[in-house]
Amino acid sequence: MTVQRKIASQRNWPDHGEFRIPGWVYTDPEVFTMEMERFHHGPTWNYVGLSCEIPDVGSWKRSSVGLKSVVMTRDKAGNIHVVENRCPHRGAPICWELQGKSTGLNCPYHQWRFNLRGDLIGVPFEKGFNSAGGMPEGFDKAANGLLKLRSEVRGGAVWATFSDEAPPFEEFVGADLLAALDRIAGRGEMRLLGTSRQIYKANWKMWIENARDNYHATLLHTFLTAFKLFRADLPPPELNIFGVHTTGKVYTRPEVLGDLEADAAQEMKSLRKDYKLHDWETVDTDRYDYEDGYNIGFQMFPSSMYQPHLNVPSFRHIVPLSVDEHEIRWTFFGFEDDDDELSERRLKQANMVGPAGFVTAEDGEVLVRSQPVITSSADRDQIIEMGLGGDQSLDTMITEKAIRAFYTGYRDIMGF
Numbered sequence: 001m002t003v004q005r006k007i008a009s010q011r012n013w014p015d016h017g018e019f020r021i022p023g024w025v026y027t028d029p030e031v032f033t034m035e036m037e038r039f040h041h042g043p044t045w046n047y048v049g050l051s052c053e054i055p056d057v058g059s060w061k062r063s064s065v066g067l068k069s070v071v072m073t074r075d076k077a078g079n080i081h082v083v084e085n086r087c088p089h090r091g092a093p094i095c096w097e098l099q100g101k102s103t104g105l106n107c108p109y110h111q112w113r114f115n116l117r118g119d120l121i122g123v124p125f126e127k128g129f130n131s132a133g134g135m136p137e138g139f140d141k142a143a144n145g146l147l148k149l150r151s152e153v154r155g156g157a158v159w160a161t162f163s164d165e166a167p168p169f170e171e172f173v174g175a176d177l178l179a180a181l182d183r184i185a186g187r188g189e190m191r192l193l194g195t196s197r198q199i200y201k202a203n204w205k206m207w208i209e210n211a212r213d214n215y216h217a218t219l220l221h222t223f224l225t226a227f228k229l230f231r232a233d234l235p236p237p238e239l240n241i242f243g244v245h246t247t248g249k250v251y252t253r254p255e256v257l258g259d260l261e262a263d264a265a266q267e268m269k270s271l272r273k274d275y276k277l278h279d280w281e282t283v284d285t286d287r288y289d290y291e292d293g294y295n296i297g298f299q300m301f302p303s304s305m306y307q308p309h310l311n312v313p314s315f316r317h318i319v320p321l322s323v324d325e326h327e328i329r330w331t332f333f334g335f336e337d338d339d340d341e342l343s344e345r346r347l348k349q350a351n352m353v354g355p356a357g358f359v360t361a362e363d364g365e366v367l368v369r370s371q372p373v374i375t376s377s378a379d380r381d382q383i384i385e386m387g388l389g390g391d392q393s394l395d396t397m398i399t400e401k402a403i404r405a406f407y408t409g410y411r412d413i414m415g416f
């Protein structure tokens with residue numbers, strides 16, 4: 001991707017830069033403001049939602065690009081638009097509900113009306129009342145509509161940017177990530193299964209790191225190890241790191257997991273062999289979405305992750321709220337040709353992730369407990385050296401190289 005480099009910050013990255021993360025990237029409000037300007041509100045493409053969430057003419061859904069509220073709509077011709085959820089009159093939000101369906105958008109404050117493309121089409125009392133008041137002669141409605149973002153639909157998802165300087169979408173994401181998106185779209189028309197949202201009192205980048213460090217899953221997530229879903233001696237996820245984006249090819253089929261007595265399993269202290277599931281379909285993967293038997297997940301900088309767990313694909317939207325708070329919005333989906341059995345299985349497996357998920361609840365807990373500790377020691381650094389030992393020619397998931405790659409790209413854009 002190409003993102004224009006701007007002035008360097010006053011902040012100094014620690015010595016051993018590639019292998020250390022300074023505490024202040026999680027705690028400094030000025031750094032956060034700079035991140036929003038250069039990342040989310042800058043020349044990047046951001047996740048907004050799935051096109052199947054607005055299936056009909058007039059469907060709309062409220063979302064976020066960084067700190068800014070946006071709305072995606074479907075117009076009369078079936079085209080999707082993304083507009084800023086900010087009334088050009090006096091700055092009120094137009095859409096207060098999360099989603100809806102209507103013939104246009106009305107601002108609640110003074111009822112300025114916009115069509116589904118964001119054009120201003122009505123101003124109450126535009127001509128005043130009894131020949132007095134009103135807007136001046138020559139007020140140009142055409143020039144005062146909602147701010148329209150550049151948008152693209154790819155992989156069944158809607159992407160948008162506030163920036164005129166952002167490169168074309170294809171160039172921003174690159175060939176590998178495009179292929180991952182097209183793989184999702186190639187599976188068929190999506191069918192929305194559900195959404196969940198949770199606010200975390202932690203810096204937004206912690207999720208980026210969390211999903212780039214695969215081996216924590218073998219140590220923190222007892223559920224995965226107990227039911228043979230993930231293990232440190234599995235083939236590494238074939239991570240493809242390119243700057244601040246990644247894709248990862250993940251095998252989760254039980255038959256490739258082999259013997260639970262393997263050496264790596266002994267490293268997992270929390271592993272219990274006496275756990276039982278009442279419903280094996282919660283973790284069963286005998287039905288595959290792709291004939292080749294693997295899932296490709298990805299992170300698209302700066303705001304989204306696509307992480308298919310078993311039979312439940314989901315987009316994870318990372319919405320920063322402040323330097324120490326963010327919201328995660330999960331959107332779970334299946335495909336139009338799913339039979340009832342598969343739909344139900346996807347819903348069961350959605351219990352893996354989300355606010356109370358068997359797996360991600362632990363991630364969220366760790367991040368939220370880490371933030372105050374990091375805040376109280378913001379002058380201290382974190383260590384990201386895992387993966388530098390042993391035979392460097394061998395591939396392994398016991399590495400933090402993807403986190404190092406993220407911060408290399410991060411520092412380049414931030415100028416640290």
Ligand code: FES
Binds near residue numbers: 090092110111112
């Ligand atoms: S602020 Fe929207 S109509 Fe006045």
Ligand SMILES: [Fe+2]
Binds near residue numbers: 217360363
């Ligand atoms: Fe995790």
